[in-house]
Every structure is written in structure tokens, then in C-alpha cells.
Amino acid sequence: MPKILICGKLVWSRKEAEELFAGIADIIVMDSPDRADFLANLKPGGKYEGIVGVYRHNVSADQIGIFDKEIIDALAPSVKWIAHNGAGYDQIDVAACKAKGIIVSNTPGAVDDATATTALYLTISSLRQFSRAERDVRAGFWKSNHKAGNAHDVTGKTIAILGLGGIGLRYAELLRAFPARIVYHNRGKNPIAPEWCEYFDAEHLDEMLSIADVLSVHVPLKKETEGLVGERLIRKLKRGAIIVNTARGKVIDEEALIKALEDGHLGAIGLDVYPDEPAVNPRLFDFPNATLLPHMGTETCDSQKKMEIRALTNLVDFFKKGKGADIIPEHQ
């Protein structure tokens, strides 16, 4: 029987995994304490010999590091599919996978609701200054640091979405309820976006930024998006605007962000992600108008179960049908 390797523990769907793979593949759990052990055991005669598919979660990086070229090159030719559990697959060298004929899938839809809700929370907290108020009340202050002039309703605001995929769309739907005006920029118009999501192409990006009260970042981290939200783009926002990021920390130039907070160009920020996680730049702690979360985008049992099952199903479909759903755009 072929083997699949679980890299990063299955927490919510162990029983489902056994059922899904019964009669299809044997499940092996990666238990290497470090990269050297992992690499050694990928070799013929090692305990991971014969694997055809890999389930991967970012937590496996704590033991063996990210799936960079070194790891991809060390995978045996029998490996054909890596089912990543997560929307963002920036910890996998997908070009190296392509060169070896390995297909990578991720778990788009499964993360949409929880991540969009996190962005909504950061948006509300940033506009209303709720996080600052909570920190104050715990420190024994009763509204003494609160200035209504710094707090704003969500209703009627213009929310700009950078990257309107599944998460961006769900965030747009949630905000629409207030209602808020929704504008977005994508490389191309999203064909399934409702007509109330106003599209701004690259030529009109600056115009979109100039009318935004909130800019929420939803683009994946790739070479082309690293530092995309930098000095130039931040300064196109109007004074007092808010930036929210639930995508990846490196999409924003952190120095430019901090400078814009220091000189008051930005009114507030809401961050769930950071360039060098789990480290958080301590300079961010100096800003009372910053709502900071420790990458909580999909930290719910409901979403995590959905994500595990979706990643495993992609792998099962590969065995059964030769192809799973959710193939990443680079491999389509």
C-alpha cells in the first residue's frame, strides 16, 4: 500500500483521516525531532521511504523547518502531492516542487470565514479604539485615555480591500451589513464579486487609496507582493486612515508602517501577522492605537477541523482520481 506522511499533527480529524485513507494508503506520522533526522529518514531504508503524498501544516516547521528547496529536493521521486493545510503556502518552495513534478494544494475556502472575521474584528477595534480601551480598563483607567475624536463608526466608511479572493470577499460581505462602501484592487476584476464591490485597476489604485478609511490586506506573500504596502502606497492613503493585515506580515514594509504611525499619518493599525513570527517588533507596543493579535486568523476548532479535512480530502482525491481540488495557481 502507498504511504502518506503527516507533517504537523492532525488535531481535529484523526478518526476521519483513518476513514478517508482506509484501503487507500498507510498513514505515517512524521516524528523527526529536527531537519537532519528528517532528511536522513527520507533516504532509501529510512522510515519515510515509499511515501507518495505529504500532508503539511506550518507547525511542522518548528521541528524540520520550512519546505524549502533542500527538503523538496530530498523527497523521493515517489512523492507526487503535497497537501498543505492553510491558505498561505509561502513556506513551500513551489517552484522546486514544480521542477520535480510534485503538485501542491492548499485549503482556500476553509479559512475564509474565520480569517475574514479576524479582519473584521481588527477593523472594528481600530475604528472604535476598543483594544486600547480594554488595555486601559485593565490598567485601572476609566475612559481617561479615550478621545471620541479618535474613534469612528464603521457605518458609512470606505473599506478598501487589497486582494479580493475568498477571504477578501467574505470580509466584504460582513462589512456590507453595516453598511460600508466596499472598494477593491486585484490584479484582475474578480468575476464572482458582487456589483457593490467597486473594482479599481492598477491605473486607479492611487485613487482607491485616497478615498479609503481602512485598507485591509488580503494578498498572498510572493516575491511580487513582498513589501507591496510600502512608503509610497501608505502615503497615498489619507491622513488618519487605518491599515489591517491578516495576510502575511512581509506584505507590509514594517518600517514604513511604524514611521506612518509615528508621524500620525495612520490613525490606527490592526495586525494579526508579522514579518518574523513568532517575534513581534516591540516598537509596535509603543502605539496605543495598535490592535495586535498573535496570528489568530484560523484559530478556531471549527475552521481547523474544516482545514484538516479539506487538506486530507485533496490527498485522497489524488489517490482516487489522480487529482485533488485546490491546486495552487502556480501548478494549474
Ligand SMILES: O=CC(=O)O
Ligand atoms: O495563516 C493562515 C493560513 O495561511 O491559512
